[in-house]
Amino acid sequence: MNDKISITAIASISALGDSSSDTWRGYGRDGHCFEEQDFDNQRTWIAPLSPTLKQEIQQLKGSNSKYKNLDDTVLYAIWVSRAVIGKAGWRAADNFGINIGSSRGATQLFEKYHEDYLQHKKTATLTSPTSTLGNIASWVGHDLQTQGPDISHSITCSTALHSMLNGIAWLKSGMANRFLVGGSEAPLTPFTIAQMKALKIYAPMTSTPLSQHDDMVAEQSRSYPCRALDLDKSQNTMVLGEGAAMACLEVGLWENSLAVIEGVGYATEPLEHNVSISTDAVCFQRSMKMALGNLSPDEVDAIVMHAPGTIKGDMTEFKAIKEVFGNKTPFLTTNKWKVGHTFGASGMLSVELAILMLQQQEVIKVPYLVYESTRKSLNRVMVNAVGFGGNAVSVLLRRP
Structure with missing residues (x-):
């Protein structure tokens, strides 16, 4: 761009x-x-x-x-x-x-x-x-x-x-x-x-922990009906x-610029099922690579993931990120555990979260996950979204 x-x-x-x-x-x-x-x-x-x-x-x-x-x-x-x-x-x-x-x-x-x-x-x-x-x-x-x-x-x-x-x-x-x-x-x-319940992807009404974490984290997970980005969950949430x-x-760049759109990517993959994407989310791999352009993957500090709280949806996006970023995985977060999945509005709510993190220079952690470390500064945040049919979009934002 x-x-x-x-x-x-x-x-x-x-x-x-x-x-x-x-x-x-x-x-x-x-x-x-x-x-x-x-x-x-x-x-x-x-x-x-x-x-x-x-x-x-x-x-x-x-x-x-x-x-x-x-x-x-x-x-x-x-x-x-x-x-x-x-x-x-x-x-x-x-x-x-x-x-x-x-x-x-x-x-x-x-x-x-x-x-x-x-x-x-x-x-x-x-x-x-x-x-x-x-x-x-x-x-x-x-x-x-x-x-x-x-x-x-x-x-x-x-x-x-x-x-x-x-x-x-x-x-x-x-x-x-x-x-x-x-x-x-x-x-x-x-x-x-x-319709969502018919797909068997909706969070169950249960107090039973759906995670295989240690006791402390499992106890905490009881308080979060949607466990988006919890890769150990055993049910869709x-x-x-x-x-x-x-x-x-x-x-242009203006005095009131909140973020610069440094790159965009998009991809659609052939359907294997009416509601699914491939096991390693080829569409996300392509959209993220396109958004990166010539930028080195280690220049991305965080990713606001789509991560809807389903077993397959969360895992496939995570695998795609690993394919693109390798061992230099950025800080990963999502907002679905907090506000739920707002379908067509969700991508822009994720952009808002990314901009707020850039402004505040602070990451928002998913509370039931254990993070090894966080970066000291945030200069670039990528935002992902995907819909039924494998229509993926990635947007790379940079501090102005």
Whole structure:
């Protein structure tokens, strides 16, 4: 990447809160953000937004008659997009581009409309336009009144990082100077959770330790329903969360640059199964190597892994990292143990964690893992994401 592209602002909402300071403090606190709730008479772990934040989203919904029929996925995107362009100092007249995606799209509305159809054999007038995945970016563009391109897409769990790739492509082509990119997801619905349970990847409701660590670590692991990056777990432990995260991309290096995007990589491998990737994640090997470019692997200080908390997903990514980095493995972390898997928003939440670590010069450890040592300084952090179908993305961030 010859032209420097900076991230000049980032914002999010998740179970951790709605500000970077809250998010960083949340990562530093012991424990997770999961709650037990009933879904179809089954107790289930989830990572929802706080009641206070939910209320703010509802106020947004009631602030404009056009917004009352929008899905939470769209409302989350609008809320965070307002926040992030405020941080960046952008105005509508800047005519920046928008690329915001979602894995599931308008999940809540779609399920509601479908249930109504099954009962009444007809559906509401606005069913189609409000349940279409492509309405996320267009509604954000409408809300912000920018005249740039509005793009929505779904590439499952790597959606947010693919939106970053697309924004970078627009900037490098000279067709835009600024791009708002990210992902939004509101998947905490009975049907969505039932789908994950059907795949047998969801965290069980149990107090039995699922790890083969020593007694102290095994005792600690009881407190963490999702054991992302625990390579000794004997069951899948994915937990769903909800949220949204957006970043402002600009060409050049600016006083408010939070990080420079030093490299990007992407790869898709042939499917061996509908939901799996190869045992050593060839797609991740290719995406990480592409993101590194000519940079030596030992120049990367940390990797924020995708690591969804499943046995195969965590292990294959770890093996791919070992293939690329050899004995000079960077510090490894993930945030799924804390906020759950937010599907299409997860990649940008990982970017936020990477930026916060670069700013604070401190790594976030996974609490139930034993780390041999940590680096004294952080200059480069890589972020990984992958979705069903083996669509991997790696983004290399550097301190400005």
